[in-house]
Amino acid sequence: MGGPHLSALHVLHALCVLLILLEDGPQSTRASACPQPCPPDSSCVGGTACRCDPGFQSSSGKTEVNPGETCEDIDECEQPVEVICGKDAGCHNTKGSYYCTCKPGYRPGSGATKFSNARENTCHDVDDCKPGQNSCHKSTQCHNTKGSYECRCRPGWKPVPGSPNGAHNTVCEQEISFPTWTTPPEIKSQSLSRFFERVQELLRDFKPASAQGTIQDIIQEVDNLLDSPGDLLTLPLSEQHCVATILLTGQEQILRELSKALPNGPLTFGTAVGTELSLEVKEQEDKNVTLSINQATMLVNWDVVQDSGGSGPSVVGLVSSPGMGKLLAEAPLVLETEEQSVLHETHKGLLQERSPVLLSDVISVFVSNKDTQNLSSPVTFVFNHVSAGPRQKVFCVFWESGQNGSGHWSTKGCWMVGTRDASTTCQCTHLSSFAVLMAHYEGQEEDPALAVITYVGLSLSLLCLLLAALTFLLCKAIQNTSTSLHLQLSLCLFLAHLLFLTAIDRTENKVLCAIIAGALHYLYLASFTWMLLEGLHLFLTTRNLTVVNYSSVSRFMKKFMLPVGYGVPAVIVAISAASRPHLYGTPARCWLHPEKGFIWGFLGPVCAILFVNLAFFLMTLWILKSKLSSLNSDVSTLKNTRMLTFKAIAQLFILGCTWCLGILQVGPAALAMAYLFTIINSLQGVFIFLVYCLLSQQVRQQYRKWWEGVRKTKAESEQYTLSSGLLSDAPKHSVVKDDGLTEKNRKLSQL
Known part of the structure; x- marks a missing residue:
């Protein structure tokens, strides 16, 4: 009987313990169930002994804890993290437990910020190079790495001294590589040699921090050379044109490189003799950018400015060189075939014995993009210049270098949008050095007889x-x-x-x-x-x-x-x-x-x-x-x-x-056909009136009725006037001449 009795007691004891747990909680259960109170972070087991809670262990290392011992927290994170939390995660110990989180640079795919074991791990790498998720300087490029990122200098840039490449705080400066700009061996000029010596000194001592000052010094040196050309003007014209080509292309390349070291923003500069610079350095913001100087304005699409292979700020600049015209005197003008035919139709052609004349300053354009020969959208220029005279045609031209090092003015890829007395608007599909040129043409002499026939014939036709x-x-x-x-x-x-x-x-x-x-x-x-x-x-x-x-x-x-x-x-x-x-x-x-x-x-x-x-x-x-x-x-x-x-x-x-006669105005019969064409077509209105009105019987009858009506009205008016005059002043009409008296008597007889 002892066995069943003991089992009943055990069941009764368990029920009592459950009731105590429901009413007073686990601590009162431990305190009341066990003979002695259990230490903190432990619980009574079987009503006879205390055991540390999960995540804790006794100070002796045993499972059960004695009344004089304590339960200490177990650091689960001491175990290998890959075992507990899995790959690319970190472990965080808490009192009696732990939790896992993804490492910096990783993000949980499940969306949960915490998890408790490796089976719940969904950590994957985050692209830290997205905007706003890194601290890279604008002079660097962000490169994502596994769990992190690096800030590396852009191509053509180098770390500023003391700033290691690849660190999050890397700051870079642009590497400047200047093109060769020296005197050609075939040109012997002391003025040009001294100019290039001074330019090489400026470029040799160049520091990125002094980019603005170096740009101004380069422009000033070019200005000084053009203002005092010295023996340059004694060179043959072909060599002078070659020097102009070297100066224009070299200045464009040097200014493009120097502008890379400028901070964002505009820059304007002018010299005492009228040379001007206007440039803009900025990130791509607006679709169009406008640069203005006193003698010209340029409107260009920003997509044309940006270098297709680069990133970051881009530069666009405009330089006017009024002194360049000295070296470009008597430079030839080459027209496109289509423009030559148009000019021949309208003006007979240019006078070859008279060289074209520059109306405007020569302006040069430099941009970050080096591929500017076939632009996606045309660049617009507005030139201010002196007025052209009679028999003078204005052209939008650019300076095209030749294979022999010289050059000439060309209209290829440029056309005139409109012109006024003191300004001309041009558009071009490439970038280079531009100007507005004036050329003399042979005017077509109008035959005064044809002009008289035209005006007289058209006047008759109008009537x-x-x-x-x-x-x-x-x-x-x-x-x-x-x-x-x-x-x-x-x-x-x-x-x-x-x-x-x-x-x-x-x-x-x-x-x-x-x-x-x-x-x-x-x-x-x-x-x-x-x-x-x-x-x-x-x-x-x-x-x-x-x-x-x-x-x-x-x-x-x-x-x-x-x-x-x-x-x-x-x-x-x-x-x-x-x-x-x-x-x-x-x-x-x-x-x-x-x-x-x-x-x-x-x-x-x-x-x-x-x-x-x-x-x-x-x-x-x-x-x-x-x-x-x-x-x-x-x-x-x-x-x-x-x-x-x-x-x-x-x-x-x-x-x-x-009008087909106009086609026959060629060869020996051109003059005769011109007269025949002018006479017949200017009298077209006369033919219409003759055929459709005068030769129409119905119209003639109507004209006759209108004329008889007019005559009848006039006769009645004169009859009334004459009758009134005879009644009021008979003697007065006795002195009228015979012709007038006869006509009046005839009209009176018709009454």
């Missing part, structure tokens, strides 16, 4: 076009589709001729000249479009002689002639203006510039219309020929058809086909 337009508007008997076409053609030609006579030479204001050129472009294209519709309508009218059903074609003409007549020219002009707006207006005329084939925006549609109208004309004559051969005794029909044939031939001039 006739005005009368024709009034006729088409007021004469109700002839108003139909054909009359509407005549009216629109007359209005367009009237406005075009009027604008041509009054504003074709208004080239003073470039914006106004461009607007005039655009308006003339539209009005003449509209005139030719209406000529095309006239030719189509004439063809359909003659075709109506053999085709029964014509109503659908007539409705089509009425519905679409206005959108086609005014819409097609508007589309052509809009495309031309959107593609090359700066080519509206030339230095001599407010018309389309022949550069880059822009003139074909007018000639192309005109040639197409003339070709189609000529085809319509030939088909019309063929139909009329067949119709005339089939007629017999129908005299009225024969008469009308012959009149239509005459009008068809007359419309050859009206429909613009005589």
Whole structure:
């Protein structure tokens, strides 16, 4: 019986212990269950002995702790960390426990900042080179390492003395490697030799901290040489041009290298004789940067400035050298083939016996990017210069070095955007040394007789076009589709001729000249479009002689002639203006510039219309020929058809086909063709009034009615005036001459 009884007692004892634990907690349990109180950080086990809690051990090293002993914390982190926490983690001991965290430079993938064993380890390396996660100086580049990073000098940079490369606090300065800048052996000049000696001294003693002072000294030395060239001016012109090439290219390269050591920010500098420097050093911030000096302004995209293979700050600089013109005297100008052809068309060509003249200072551009021969976006320059005179053309040029060491002015890759009396805007797709050049050209002598014919003919055409337009508007008997076409053609030609006579030479204001050129472009294209519709309508009218059903074609003409007549020219002009707006207006005329084939925006549609109208004309004559051969005794029909044939031939001039004479102005017959072309085309308005008004029987009848009405009104007015005079002052008229008395008596007899 003892066994079961003891088991019951044990169960009862366990229940009591559980109740005590629930009510008073573990310490009261230990104190009340064990014979003696357990030490701190221990617990009573089985009601008979005390044992240290997990994470603690007795001072004797035994499992059970005696009343006189203490439980001491076990340092779990004394064990190998890889075993407890795993790789790339650290262990942190706590009282009775521990926890693991990722090492610096690592981050837990689970997102938990702490974990308790190696199985929970998800530590992986962090990219410390992301912005804001490292302390690298801007003169260095961050290189991520496993669990950390290094700050290393950028390519072309070196650590500042006392700053070890690779440390977090590394500071670097740029390594400066100056190009060779010495006197060429084939050029014998004491002034140039002394100049290079002084330059070499400055570069040999260069310290990055004194970069700004060295830049100013280099510019001053170049300025002194150009101000007092000495024996340089006694050299042959080819050698002077070679010296200019060496100075321009060398100065550009030296300033680019020196500017690398400058701090961020702008720098401007000027000398007493007018040489100026303006540069900017900064990180990429804005898409565009503008540099200005007194004689020029440059606008460049920052993507062009930056070195594609580098990082950090970039530099862009602009230097003007007014004294460089002494060495560039009588330098030749080389034009591109296309520009030569344009110049020949407009000005006959340059006068070779007179050398081009510099209008502006020579400016040089240097940037961090060394690859500047084919830029993604053009650089814009605005030059201030003296005004050009008559028969002088302005060019945007750059100095191009030749294979023999010399050089010449060239327009390749540069073009003029606009010019005024004292400024010129240029754009270039490369960087070098630039200037605005003035060249003399041979003006095309205008034949005064042709000018008189043009102005007299256009004046007569304006009068006739005005009368024709009034006729088409007021004469109700002839108003139909054909009359509407005549009216629109007359209005367009009237406005075009009027604008041509009054504003074709208004080239003073470039914006106004461009607007005039655009308006003339539209009005003449509209005139030719209406000529095309006239030719189509004439063809359909003659075709109506053999085709029964014509109503659908007539409705089509009425519905679409206005959108086609005014819409097609508007589309052509809009495309031309959107593609090359700066080519509206030339230095001599407010018309389309022949550069880059822009003139074909007018000639192309005109040639197409003339070709189609000529085809319509030939088909019309063929139909009329067949119709005339089939007629017999129908005299009225024969008469009308012959009149239509005459009008068809007359419309050859009206429909613009005589513009083909302009193509024939070549060879020995050029002068005769020029006169024929000018006479016929300037009298186009007269032909319209003659064919469509004076040769129309209905219009003549209407004119006769108008004239009789005017005469009747005038006669009634004179009759009333004469009757009143006779009644009031009869003797007064007795002294009137016989002619006047006879006329009055004749009018009185008509009453």
